[in-house]
Structure formats: structure tokens, C-alpha cells
Amino acid sequence: MITKTALLIKPKRDHLKHLPETEEVIELAETCTECGWCNRTCPGSMPIREAMISAKEGDLDGLADLFHTCINCGKCESSCNRDLPILSMIGRSAQDAIFGEVYTMRAGRGPVLDTEIEAGGELVVHGEVPGIIALVGCSNFSNGHMDVVRIAEEFTSRGYIVVATGCSAMAIAMHRDCDGTTLYEKCPGSFAPGSLLNIGSCVANSHIIGAAIKVAAISAGMPLRGNFEEIADYVLNRVGACGVAWGAMSQKAASIGTGINRWGIPVIVGPHGSKYRRAYLSKKELSDWKLYDKRTEEIVSGEPAPEHLMYPAETVxxxxxxxxxxxxxxxxxxxxxxxKLLNYADLYKKYMGTLPEDLNLFVRNEEDIPITMRGEIMEYLEKVGWKPKKPVAEPSRLGLDEDAFIRKEIDHLITMKDEISRYLETVGLRSEKICRRTEMEDLYGHSNN
Ligand code: SF4
Ligand code: SF4
Structure with missing residues (x-):
């Protein structure tokens, strides 16, 4: 039916022109006033005005270069005082790239099998694989698809398991190396070290969370029914996984990220991610990193791992x-x-040119120091006055005294009571919250107000 409809409609649509001809692009560019409003409104701050100036001279390369980084939001067109069809002009200028858009990609495979988790999950929990990286989210990339490709390449080459969904999975297929092969052709598609899995469309993100849950169920034998809290705690403290929504484009993508956070998996969003106004950031040295050791049944000092849960990064x-x-x-x-420290320190040196400033927080004792970087890390640790500490055998965030935390918060509110009351009296208001606070004090037995 669809094919028949398309064939019938085709003659009626043949006379419709979707893109201006090359000469028309140049004529349109000549009407540009060079006001620069397009550059200002473009979320990627792309040099549209400069491309228009070049197009006036007949050089369309500038417009063509915008094609791969443009996210087709249309903001430049709506801000253009000459109503220039900027997207169509970019499309015509990049026609060689558009017609050559043929990529090789691994088909979406769906959930990770229990049998794969039995092997791969064990490797993650027992330290043979440094981590699982999930590249999820839309294609609202600030600098084109190459950022996602770079992340996938960097981590597959280091033996991480990289899983991808939706637009990120497609973005990885859009790059071919000098031999003409994509990363999908170079990396295996099973749940194994150094592999690259296309899990499926963006709704298949649930399979990524499913894989983390399966690690808890299969590796630790945790019951699944009615056991959300314990499984999330296990994932947070034991499963080295990190989500990356580099091109998050909507509230939906942002909420997928925070939905992943609920299971104890940190998520990094790209530069546009900060627009969704939600980040779960720690204060690192200032935060309370206490943990409950299930084996010794004691509350012990922990470390900022993972340091943040929802973190917007400025650059790749x-x-x-x-x-x-x-x-x-x-x-x-x-x-x-x-x-993990070998990869962290090595990547930090590669991209920032030095050892990480917070490396001492993650070295518990000398056994943690990567052998190949031992000399320079020991020198650094001595300089910052590092002291060894005992690793936590069975860490958990369940079992910490949460009531003590709430009482601390209420104490803080109580110290502000007089100040707030005075202010409210000056503006002639009686605060309902103050009354509620008094109820809270009663609840916790405070009598010092
Ligand atoms: S459509 Fe492309 S060029 Fe225009 S504002 Fe959006 S991202 Fe920028
Ligand atoms: S907004 Fe329109 S007129 Fe102004 S520089 Fe951009 S393309 Fe030219």
C-alpha cells in the first residue's frame, strides 16, 4: 500500500523543488545583510554569517561545512531578517556529503543475554574490565558526531565495554577511518572487553539498566522482586558503569538520564545538557562519603566514587x-x-597534560597504584601528604544513620528561626513553615527553642 501510494504521488510532487539550485544559493547569499543574528541564535554558535559572506563570492564550502554540526533546529532561519532559507542553502551546498551518506552499522540487538552477563558482568565486578560505558541520547551534539565517535574509540581501545543506543549508535557509524572501516567493523558485538554493542533504539535504554540489574541478580544472587533499593545500592557501589548522553535534546532525554541515576549509575551530559537545569553534583572533599561496611557492620570512611550522578561536561x-x-x-x-586508576591517570595526562589533582582520594593503599605509573604517582602522593586507608569490604549506603542527617538539617533551620521570624514580623507575615518546623522539633524531641 505504501509503495503504491508513493508511486501515485510521485508525478504530482515532481515539480516541487525542495532545495535551491547552486546559483540560487549564491543569489540568496547576496541578500544577506551580515547582521550576525543567525550566529547569535545558533545553539552551536556556528559561523553562519561567515559562510554567507563566502557564499557571496561563490565559495559554498563554508555552508557545506555546517552540515555535519547543524542540528536542524531552525533557529537561524527564524531570526534572519531576510528570511533566508538557511537550512536549504546548507543542504544544497553539502549535496555531495548528503548523497554519499551510506554508513555501515551493527543492527540493534536488544537486551544483553543472561549468559553474557554471567561472563562479562563477573569481569566488571571482579576488576578485569574497567567499566561499562553507555552512549545514549539524541544527536544534539555541540560539535557534530565526532565527539561520540572519539568517546567510543577511546574506551573500546582500553578494554571497556561500550554499549550504544539510538542517535548515539548511529553517530558512531557515521565515521570511517583511513581504511574506510567503522568502529562497528573493528569491535566485536558481544558483551565482552573492548566490544561495541548497538542495543537498539533510544527506548532500548531500558535494556542497559536491565544489564546492570542482571549483574546484581546474577553475580550477587540478589532477588529482583520488590528489591529496588538494594539493587540500586549494589550498582552504585559495585558496578563500574557510566552513562553519556552527549547530545541530550529534550526533557525526555534528560529524564532518561535521571532515570538511570536512580539505579546508581552516573550520567554525563554534553554542553547542551545544562539547559535542563538538573545536575546532581557532590562537593567532593566537603561531602560526607561515609559508607556502611556490611561485612564488619561498621560505618567507615568512603571516597567520592562515583563523584557526581548527573554531570554536564563542557568539552569532550x-x-x-x-x-x-x-x-x-x-x-x-x-x-x-x-x-581504573591507570586509565583515569593516563587519560588525564593525555587531555589535561598532568596527573589528576584528586588522584590521592582514590588510592586506598599502595596495591591500588598502577605498576606502569608507580614512580610518578608515588612522588605525587608524597607531595600531597597522602596516607593509606583500609579498603571497604562490602560497601553500602543503606544502613547509614539518615535520621542523624535530618536532625542536623533541622538544627540548622532552628539556628535561623529568630532571624526568619524577625523578618516575617517586619513584613507582617506569619509563616506556615515556621509552625511546621515546630512540629518537626517536637517529632525529634528538641526543646532548645
Ligand atoms: S538550524 Fe543549524 S545552523 Fe541553524 S541555528 Fe540550528 S544548529 Fe545553527
Ligand atoms: S541572520 Fe540572515 S541576514 Fe543576518 S547574517 Fe544571518 S543569514 Fe545574513
Missing amino acids: EEAIVAIAKFCIRPSDNAKGRQL
Whole structure:
């Protein structure tokens, strides 16, 4: 039916022209006033005005170059005082690239199998694989698809398991190396070290969370029914995984990210991600990193691992370094921590030119130090006055005294009571919140007000 309809409609649509001819692009560019409003409104701050100036001279390369980084939002067109069809002009200028758009991509495979988790999940928990990286989200990339390709290339080459969905999975297919091969052709598609899996469309993100849940169920034998809290706690403290929504484009993408956070997996969003106004950031040294050790039944000192849960990165280099760091978990054994710190320190040196400033926070004892970087890391640790500490055997955030935290918050509110009351009296208001606070004090037995 669809084919028949298309054949019938075709003659009626033949006379419709969707793109201006090359000469028309130049004529349109000649009417540009060079006001620069398009550059100002473009979310990627792309040099549209400059491309128009070149197009006036007959050089369309500038417009063609915009094609791969443009996200087709149309903001430049709506701000143009000459109503120039900028997107169509870009499309015509990049016609060679558009007609040559043929890519090789691995088909979406759906969930990771239990049998694969039995092998791959064990490797992650026992430190043979430094982490699982999930490249998810839309194509609202600030600098084109190459950023996602770079992340995938960097981590597959280091033995991480990289899983991708939706637009990110497609973006990876859009790059061919000098031999003409894509990353999908170079990396295996099974859940194994150094592999690259296309899990499926963006709704298949749930399979990525499913894989983390399966690790808890299969590796630790945790019951699944009615056990959300314990499984999320296991993933947060044991499964070195990090999500990356580099091109998050909508509230939907942002909420997928925070939905992944609920399961204890940190997520990094790209530069546009900060627009969704939600970040779960720690204060690192200032935060309370206490953990409950289930084996010794004691509350012990932890470490900022993972440091943040929802983190907007400004550049792809910052994101790559943060991904390696966010895979560190309190339960890492010495072998796993060595591998993770080797990647973190090596990537930091590669992109920032020095050792990480917070490396001392993640080295628990000398066994954690990567052998190949031992000399320089020991020198650094001595300089910052590092002291060894005992690794936590079975870390958990369940079992911490949450009531004590709430009481601390209420104490803080109480110290502000007089100040707030005075202010409210001056403006002639009686605060309902103050009354509620009094109820809270009663609840916790405070009598010092
Ligand atoms: S359509 Fe493309 S060039 Fe125009 S504002 Fe959006 S991203 Fe920029
Ligand atoms: S907004 Fe329109 S007229 Fe102004 S520089 Fe951009 S393309 Fe030219």
C-alpha cells in the first residue's frame, strides 16, 4: 500500500523543488545583510554569517561545512531578517556529503543475554574490565558526531565495554577511518572487553539498566522482586558503569538520564545538557562519603566514587576524563582499582597534560597504584601528604544513620528561626513553615527553642 501510494504521488510532487539550485544559493547569499543574528541564535554558535559572506563570492564550502554540526533546529532561519532559507542553502551546498551518506552499522540487538552477563558482568565486578560505558541520547551534539565517535574509540581501545543506543549508535557509524572501516567493523558485538554493542533504539535504554540489574541478580544472587533499593545500592557501589548522553535534546532525554541515576549509575551530559537545569553534583572533599561496611557492620570512611550522578561536561576531553573517573567504585578490588586508576591517570595526562589533582582520594593503599605509573604517582602522593586507608569490604549506603542527617538539617533551620521570624514580623507575615518546623522539633524531641 505504501509503495503504491508513493508511486501515485510521485508525478504530482515532481515539480516541487525542495532545495535551491547552486546559483540560487549564491543569489540568496547576496541578500544577506551580515547582521550576525543567525550566529547569535545558533545553539552551536556556528559561523553562519561567515559562510554567507563566502557564499557571496561563490565559495559554498563554508555552508557545506555546517552540515555535519547543524542540528536542524531552525533557529537561524527564524531570526534572519531576510528570511533566508538557511537550512536549504546548507543542504544544497553539502549535496555531495548528503548523497554519499551510506554508513555501515551493527543492527540493534536488544537486551544483553543472561549468559553474557554471567561472563562479562563477573569481569566488571571482579576488576578485569574497567567499566561499562553507555552512549545514549539524541544527536544534539555541540560539535557534530565526532565527539561520540572519539568517546567510543577511546574506551573500546582500553578494554571497556561500550554499549550504544539510538542517535548515539548511529553517530558512531557515521565515521570511517583511513581504511574506510567503522568502529562497528573493528569491535566485536558481544558483551565482552573492548566490544561495541548497538542495543537498539533510544527506548532500548531500558535494556542497559536491565544489564546492570542482571549483574546484581546474577553475580550477587540478589532477588529482583520488590528489591529496588538494594539493587540500586549494589550498582552504585559495585558496578563500574557510566552513562553519556552527549547530545541530550529534550526533557525526555534528560529524564532518561535521571532515570538511570536512580539505579546508581552516573550520567554525563554534553554542553547542551545544562539547559535542563538538573545536575546532581557532590562537593567532593566537603561531602560526607561515609559508607556502611556490611561485612564488619561498621560505618567507615568512603571516597567520592562515583563523584557526581548527573554531570554536564563542557568539552569532550573533560567528558572522557570524567567517564574514566566515574567508573571507580568503593568495592573495587586492588586489581580493578589499578586498572581504573591507570586509565583515569593516563587519560588525564593525555587531555589535561598532568596527573589528576584528586588522584590521592582514590588510592586506598599502595596495591591500588598502577605498576606502569608507580614512580610518578608515588612522588605525587608524597607531595600531597597522602596516607593509606583500609579498603571497604562490602560497601553500602543503606544502613547509614539518615535520621542523624535530618536532625542536623533541622538544627540548622532552628539556628535561623529568630532571624526568619524577625523578618516575617517586619513584613507582617506569619509563616506556615515556621509552625511546621515546630512540629518537626517536637517529632525529634528538641526543646532548645
Ligand atoms: S538550524 Fe543549524 S545552523 Fe541553524 S541555528 Fe540550528 S544548529 Fe545553527
Ligand atoms: S541572520 Fe540572515 S541576514 Fe543576518 S547574517 Fe544571518 S543569514 Fe545574513
